[in-house]
Amino acid sequence: MHSHFILYQAESKMIKDACERLVEDANAMVVFLVDTNGQVLATAGDASDLDTTSLASLTAGNIAATSGMAKLMNEKEFTQIFHEGEKANLHISVLPAEAILLVIFDERSSLGLVRLRVRKSAQEIVNLLQTAKDKAHENQENAMPFAEITDDDIESLFSHS
Amino acid sequence: MSFINYSSKEINCKIVYYGPGLCGKTSNLNHIYQKTSPGIKGKMISLATETDRTLFFDFLPLSLGEIRGFKARFHLYTVPGQVFYDASRKLILKGVDGVIFVADSQKDRAEANQESMKNLVENLEEQGYSLGRLPFVLQYNKRDLPDVLPVEQLSKMLNTSGAPEFSATATNGEGVFPTLKCVAKQILQELRKGAK
Ligand SMILES: Nc1nc2c(ncn2[C@@H]2O[C@H](COP(=O)(O)OP(=O)(O)OP(=O)(O)O)[C@@H](O)[C@H]2O)c(=O)[nH]1
């Protein structure tokens, strides 16, 4: 019952590269891929000033609430959300495979361009994610680094608090 | 569902604080936030009403240290305890790796505790989880107040699965870290089991 999602280096890199291309193509500042539980799967562009962990958790909450609203209205899903700010804008799209794509952009780009490029990249990213998930699923048993952890390892994590 | 990322070398796990309105879930997080050093914690986010009731969730990311070369990161969430926020509670339980049930020890909250526990079981079941099989800890909070039930009685009322239990006073921090550690350990042990 207790499952894990394991993202390996090779897939992680391919996903990140796809996000980097989207940054370029959409003339965006940052592109973020987040899973629906609020974990950051990839960041591209200059995210050094951003609190990515918080942003990911709020994005997931936002999307969870929005799809809850969609259900109540008998809509399947609101697949795209746009927030306009003074300096930066936020385009959020819900992808299949339980992922959310965030694009942050300013006046150097436009909503139209972002939408277009997101549409183009989405399929590639979804395919990559699916491959990653399939691989993780296959390797669920044997590739875990934690089979060997000891009680002491676990205990030592808490020694400082 | 824990998320293991080989490229950033991280294990990410989600812990949810559950319990009736005003039982002290947010107070648990506040204490943890105050008592951990800046290198360990991220920003704490509270989506709350004007009167400090949790509206959607509180969120606090903690990075506890390394285990086998992987950073062990725990994302702590609280749910809104007020009965009418049930839709939000369901959302926050998604993908949970471990649950801490915070009970309010005061006599007149006995019913609210039981109702919230029932609600937790139902909401977990809706997602295909069962309490007996999930890392789970109970915390009997507000032990500093005069009109509280004995721990044995709370245990009998709420702890049907025989989970680990702790007494606490979240406002002064007593019992807060032991509760968190206990569920975090269970999660890591679960990971080890999953790996075998
Ligand atoms: N005396 C005492 N008061 C407490 C304790 N823990 C929490 N409180 C108080 O109880 C009130 C509610 O605490 P919160 O932590 O906001 O409760 P909550 O469970 O997050 O409530 P919701 O967000 O509505 O679900 C606050 O006024 C706290 O100061 C405790 O151990 N002892």
Ligand SMILES: [Mg+2]
């Ligand atoms: Mg609260």
